[in-house]
Amino acid sequence: MNLFDINNIFLKVFNYPIxxxxxxxxxxxxxxxxxxTKSNIWTWPIGLINVICFFAIxxxxxxxxxxxxxLYFFITSIYGWIIWQKQNKSPTLPITTLTxxxxxxxxxxxxxxxxxxxxxxxxxxxxxxxxxKHPASYPFIDxxxxxxxxxxxxxxxxxxxxxxxxxxxxxxxxxxxxxxxSIMLISIEYVIFLFLATLGLISWLKLINENxxxxx
Numbered sequence: 001m002n003l004f005d006i007n008n009i010f011l012k013v014f015n016y017p018i019x020x021x022x023x024x025x026x027x028x029x030x031x032x033x034x035x036x037t038k039s040n041i042w043t044w045p046i047g048l049i050n051v052i053c054f055f056a057i058x059x060x061x062x063x064x065x066x067x068x069x070x071l072y073f074f075i076t077s078i079y080g081w082i083i084w085q086k087q088n089k090s091p092t093l094p095i096t097t098l099t100x101x102x103x104x105x106x107x108x109x110x111x112x113x114x115x116x117x118x119x120x121x122x123x124x125x126x127x128x129x130x131x132x133k134h135p136a137s138y139p140f141i142d143x144x145x146x147x148x149x150x151x152x153x154x155x156x157x158x159x160x161x162x163x164x165x166x167x168x169x170x171x172x173x174x175x176x177x178x179x180x181x182s183i184m185l186i187s188i189e190y191v192i193f194l195f196l197a198t199l200g201l202i203s204w205l206k207l208i209n210e211n212x213x214x215x216x
Contacts, residue, residue: 003020003021003024004021004053004056005019005021005060006019006021006022006056006057006060006061007019008020008021010023016184016185018185021053021056021057022053022057022183022185022186023185024049024053025049025050025053025054025057025186026185026186026189028046028047028049028050028053029047029050029054029189029193030189030192030193030196031046032044032046032047032050033193033196033197033200034196036156036196036200037196037197037199037200037203038203039159039207041081041084041085043080044077044078044080044081044084045077045081047073047077048074048077048078051070051073051074051077052070052074054066054070055067055070055071055074057183057186058070061137061181061183062132062134062135062136062137063136063137063138063142063177063181064121064124064132064136064139064142065117065118065121065136065139065142065143065145065146066142066145066146068121068146069145069146069149069150072150072153073149073153076150076153076154076157079157080153080156080157083157083158084157094159094211095159095160095161095204095207095208095211096159096160096161096208097160097161097162097208098155098160098161098162103162106151106162109151110144110147110148110151113147114140114143114144114147115140117143117146117147118139118140118143118144121136121139121142121143122135122136122139122140124136137181138177138180141173141177142177144173145170145173145174145177148166148169148170148173149166149167149170151166152164152166152167152170161201161204161205161208164197164198164200164201164204165201167193167197167200168194168197168198168201171190171191171193171194171197172194174187174190174193175187175190175191175194178190
């Protein structure tokens with residue numbers, strides 16, 4: 001039995017077939033994001049399970065930018081895990097915000113990277129036909145989500161407040177994108193992610209305000 005095959009069905013809910021890999025990936029993703037909102041270090045190792053599952057899923061449904069994104073997530077999850085472990089042995093890195101200049105640089109970088117990577121992904125089946133037998137689905141939208149996610153994940157590891165704003169944008173777009181690709185459970189998961197990201201933003205804003213009051 002191949003657990004990584006999206007056609008290997010675990011059960012049906014309202015006539016929608018849920019594969020083993022979609023179920024495992026969805027549950028591990030939800031737990032990981034919930035832990036992130038609590039600033040809990042276990043967000044990283046549990047997130048690795050989600051990354052492995054989603055890599056296989058996105059390859060099978062031709063969302064190649066999202067597939068490549070999982071490779072980045074795998075590396076940065078280990079990076080974030082190490083960074084947060086070090087913080088447990090030293091003063092905790094405070095939650096901070098980006099400067100206005102850094103926000104502008106971030107926005108410009110997202111747009112440029114989306115255009116450059118999106119063009120490559122759109123033509124990836126031509127460049128590597130033996131590996132990618134089908135054209136990418138929604139290459140620029142998928143790439144935009146991937147670039148936003150990369151930036152958000154890095155900011156999360158550095159405990160920057162803006163990570164939650166980027167995650168909210170990712171979640172809104174992903175709900176629509178995954179619905180269009182008929183992976184309904186993951187689409188629903190991103191509705192929950194949207195709720196959790198909003199909670200994360202509120203929670204971190206409170207922590208920033210508490211730190212400001214405490215340093216007065």
